[in-house]
Amino acid sequence: MALPYLVKHIYNNATEEVIRRGKKIHALGNVELIEHDDLMANIIFRVKDDGYATFYKVHISQFKDPKTLSLRCSCPYNLSEVCRHKAGALFHLQDMLDKNLLGDKETLYDQKHTVVKIKLLDLKLFRMLTSTETFEKAQEYLRSNTATLLEAKNERVVAEVDLEGEKHRVVLQKNEERNFDTSCTCSSEIDHPLCVHKAIVFHQLLKNHGAGYFDSIRNWDKEKNKLLALYGYSLDDDLKGKFEFTYTDGKPFLRVLDTSIKRVAMNTGVEPRPVPINTMVTAAETFEEPVQATLKMGLVITTQQMQYPYTQLELVQGEADDTNTRYVTKTTKLDLTKFINTEVFSEDDKMLLQQLRKLMPSEVSRYLNRNSPFSGIWENIIQQHDDELPEETRHLINEYLHPKVKKLFAELQGSNFVFNLPANKSFTTANLEQASLSDHFISPEFEISYKDNQYIVDCRVKLPLADLNITENANDAHFLFQYHQQFFIWKKAEDILLVEKFLPTGKMVIEAADWSAKLQEFILPLSKEYAVHFTNVKKEEVKDAKPELKVLLKEKGEYLLFQPIFNYRGYDVVNTDKEKIFFPIADKLLVI
Structure with missing residues (x-):
């Protein structure tokens, strides 16, 4: 992933303005650590506002697990889950974790993707980010060899390094945080973020092009055209011998080579002032403006x-x-990509408009770009229904959309202005069907039966008024579950990918010969998170048995933990396990 889960939490739950100001608070050093509890994974920061000399306390709880992460700030902001102080604190916390300032955790690097937090090419920083042996090996290589640059544009360099008879592809690219995403096809280094091949390319670029090389290959066309427009030129014209661009602090500056070229003359003439018009209106001419009818927004699925x-x-x-x-x-469809006059809508409708704009495909593409290193192509992808996206990409899309849609369901539950447009119907008022959103969040359940030397895993969903197989979804897409004209949303984003594994039949068939392996790999881990019912599968239940008690001592940093363990017939059960635990024994299951 390009973004760690703390930063991802900011982008998922904060507005663009909050993100910008949160970065500013972090950059100004306005975040101060007050208290850190490593055992409970709680941390408290004192945050100074970026606009006023006001301090707020930000409490971050259970920050080591994205599923349990929670934040609280003493400021009065309530327009979104994350305020600028929380954003600044999370950016600071992530920076501390990256620098390993909160513990002595050993970091292992995967050279397929490492993030290097440097802004400019710097030999001293390269020495810090590589081992001594790697640094010297890169220097030695460049005395007699060079890496082959395959691509160098838009702050992205692709190179090939031929070292010791093996060729490795290296990709270096600036990301949105202005740091470097790096990738190499080797797996020669796990203790440092830069392997020898990356070090070779970085050294070569610094030696040949200078510290600001990546800024020089940044796409500055828009800024360059503004500078050229002062002289009546653009990038489409022949600029040879007339202009050249130089870079200072990473920004382009225009240098005029032909002294005969002058700036375009500005219109310095004084324009006549407009003559005021007599706007006096007699009493007979006065009239009341008609009150514009109040409009109401409606949601269409x-x-x-x-x-x-x-x-x-x-x-x-x-x-x-x-x-x-x-x-x-009759209703009119709103184009969310264009300006919409919100003066005629209520405050609730204005908020709904903002929420829907966050769900647009362009916003999803931006999120994918942030979290898919070296991509930057999602805006150009047109995907057909039968095209299968990688599971990781589908997970990212669900991860972005699910919490936002789930929030909509909670807010619009009981609304009379929710509609469903059946598949393959034109978007007209006559085709819109009244629908409702349920705030009962659903989870898949599983029934396992044995028949004809096969184990059948049936994926089902339990609604308030029905128990259905997932194939009975009235909606063609499975992001939502439709029963008649009522829509349900899954409790967790992970549920969506799990349900998709059972489509299109709604069940999974496991041969008896593969049952033991599948039981260990898939069924038992599944039973820890979801309700799994075994119908005619051989099993032995242990009820009212007295367990053997144990106490496990764990050393966690400066703490010594005492964890109780209950042993049933040689199987250990901890207090965090579910009410029923399954263990495989021979050809049957032990249910505790």
């Missing part, structure tokens, strides 16, 4: 075939009746 997860939420507007329970006119 649609199915689209072009992009995973094949579900899109749209907005419509129309005039509502006096009780604000239904539309009295």
